[in-house]
Amino acid sequence: MKTQQENDRKLIFDNEGIKAFAIQLKKIREREGFTQSQLAFESGLSLSQIARIETARINPTLSTVFTLARTLNVTLPDLFNFELPPKV
């Protein structure tokens, strides 16, 4: 019976970066005049996923982020125009 993390694999979850992205997404979404619901519908992503991203509960994939950028009609440098906080 294996207990959790009995080995040495270390997964990275970048809390600081994920939080910063959450704030940025919310800012851009509101700037572009979308509700979470609209963004979900138009992007094909699920509403729960949008909420999870904006509350920094999850670590989204690039595919998800790219889909958001396309739907919001913003460039990647615009969407990623924020300072990446240092790892704590």
Place this chain on the structure above:
Amino acid sequence: MKTQQENDRKLIFDNEGIKAFAIQLKKIREREGFTQSQLAFESGLSLSQIARIETARINPTLSTVFTLARTLNVTLPDLFNFELPPKV
């Protein structure tokens, strides 16, 4: 017995975007003078993961990408300074 995809869940895998990012990462990595191996070691990511990203085999998470940006010492707008291809 469930067969694959007997339901309607559609997962997005943004082939075009992932490929564009693969090219960009390789470009930036070489520009910054890293081998895949060095980048892996210094970032704490696995070498296989770096290779998988640069060959567009996988859809990395933001945490992974943020870790790469920090190690390569580039800003996010720099790392994401490429055109997102339209979804086909």
Place this chain on the structure above:
DNA sequence: TGCTATTATAGCACATGTGCTATAATTATT
């Protein structure tokens, strides 16, 4: 040509992202 460094593949196990559905909590509107 061989040797070495570098990059790419492969397979496994585990962790987790995502869709879906439902519900709760919060915020805006009247």
Place this chain on the structure above:
DNA sequence: AATAATTATAGCACATGTGCTATAATAGCA
């Protein structure tokens, strides 16, 4: 306050990202 709109949580199932290890393929270089 009451209602509606919006956002946040939760739980499940499935797909897949990631680390690890090993090996193969390729590229540079003597």
